[in-house]
Amino acid sequence: MSHAFLADGWFAEATKIFQEIKPPVPAAIQDLVINLRVKGGPNGDVEARLAAGQLLKGLAAGAPTTLTIPYDVARKMMVDNDQNAAMQAFMGGQIQIEGDMTKVMAMQAGGPPGPESLEVAKRIREMTA
Numbered sequence: 001m002s003h004a005f006l007a008d009g010w011f012a013e014a015t016k017i018f019q020e021i022k023p024p025v026p027a028a029i030q031d032l033v034i035n036l037r038v039k040g041g042p043n044g045d046v047e048a049r050l051a052a053g054q055l056l057k058g059l060a061a062g063a064p065t066t067l068t069i070p071y072d073v074a075r076k077m078m079v080d081n082d083q084n085a086a087m088q089a090f091m092g093g094q095i096q097i098e099g100d101m102t103k104v105m106a107m108q109a110g111g112p113p114g115p116e117s118l119e120v121a122k123r124i125r126e127m128t129a
Contacts, residue, residue, distance in 0.1 A: 023116035028109035
């Protein structure tokens with residue numbers, strides 16, 4: 001069954017996939033929490049957070065950093081795994097960062113994704129409408 005990106009059912013299925021596969025979370029991002037405001041989606045704006053390598057619905061209280069991202073860029077980053085789109089959007093001013101920018105840079109310290117993380121990404125891509 002496919003789910004619209006960032007809809008409630010999508011978050012539920014993405015969490016289920018993450019919990020089934022249990023990809024190891026690199027030490028560099030185990031405690032990392034970044035809030036996301038995704039703007040302009042088909043069902044309106046969505047608030048979410050990246051926490052220990054997982055995308056979850058809702059903002060985290062006390063997160064040191066908040067990113068505001070257009071829906072289409074968020075989809076390219078989180079479903080298509082297109083990191084070039086993220087860099088282009090950032091350089092083009094489409095991604096706004098509030099708070100501690102070093103936390104965003106810390107995401108890259110996690111290194112390349114391992115096989116379990118790649119499997120999570122593949123299954124999320126397959127279930128996303």
